[in-house]
Amino acid sequence: MGFFDMLEAALPWSTAEAEAPKEEEEKEEESSEESKDEGSEDKEEPEEEEEEEEELEDPKEKFEEVTECKESKACSPAKHHYDECVERVTGADHGKPVDKKHPEEDCVEEFFHLAHCATQCAAPKLWNALK
């Protein structure tokens, strides 16, 4: 935004238009698109196939799971506790001696600590990756 745009925005008689651009331009574009379409159909198909092959990866998952965050040093205590809890709770289902003190234990709190750590760590990276 240049200086004159800012000046214009500050002036009381400036207006904002919500109209579509003039139709003439659109028609030109349409006609040019139509002429292109016939020729480009053959080209597009292989491209689509390629797109299907490489699946989009969600950057949030990528930063939290795959790269660093969950495995990082800062989150290693949380990860350790969560893994330990998972082992303890799922172990009870597989015939291991049941922890009689806490038969109803779940790993929600451990999960919270781990998720909190990972999202905090990934937040700034994620915003750089998104539009």
Add this chain to the structure above:
Amino acid sequence: MLARSALRSKRTVGAVRNGAVHTSKRAASSSSSSADSPFRLNMAGTAATAVAIGSMAWYYHLYGSELHAMTPAEEGLHPAKYPWVHEQYLKTFDHQALRRGFQVYREVCSSCHSLSRIPYRALVGVTHTVDEAKAMAEENEYDSEPNDEGEIEKRPGKLSDYLPNPYKNDEAARAANNGALPPDLSLMVKARHGGCNYIFNLLTGYPEEAPPGVKLADGLNFNPYFPGTGIAMARVLYNELVEYEDGTPATTSQMAKDVVEFLNWAAEPEMDQRKKMGMKVLIIGSALFALSIWVKRYKWAPIKTRKIVYNPPIQAGGKH
């Protein structure tokens, strides 16, 4: 720690008592008592200090730890804070993001959630052009005025019509959603603690599987950010669920970010104008303040620069 300090205090109490016994004996046996030894003075100070520290420790042991009426699971996980650009003081909404966000709302959210406070005219100049907004409005049918026979017929929508509700009323919405009411999203960003961050985390925070040991009622899904962790809404945003017009890769978090920014606009459509107005207030206010300083100097100049002089009358002729 408490036990240790308690032990120590007991020991010091014993020492003090011994000391007292000693003095009484000595006083009885001999008349010559020298000044109190520094050992016993130190002992008294140490004992008093130990009692003070021990009582403090005991107090904090009893009352120090914070009490929570709810478990962390009932509170829900606190949302992570993201650096939203539109939340900065001098930034506006990203209107391309708003347009993408409206697309996500229209193609995904609107099948269950209403957005009842937004008319099509509000979108004009914000996300869409007049013609686009008119075309979208005309896709829906609304009740018209009663005709000559008093019948109410349907007419295509106009710009002044509000976005249609997915259900006739709340009861119908509950019946269709296993008893859970999908809330209206018009003011949702303002209505939830954590605002944009909460909704973004809620949409993207569904783990692939719930942590072990979690028991949820039928029809509920695990989401750590929802208070109670059991939410009736399942995960809806998946990669490439919508196809953006501008070619932005439609990842889960991109769609969530766009739709949250759009919902923020829906809750605060005046935000851009408000920030502009705030800047005008600051500019005019600072100009007037500067002016007031100059005016003050101008008005005070005669007073500040005046000189009061006393000229005693010249007494001609010397003394009387």
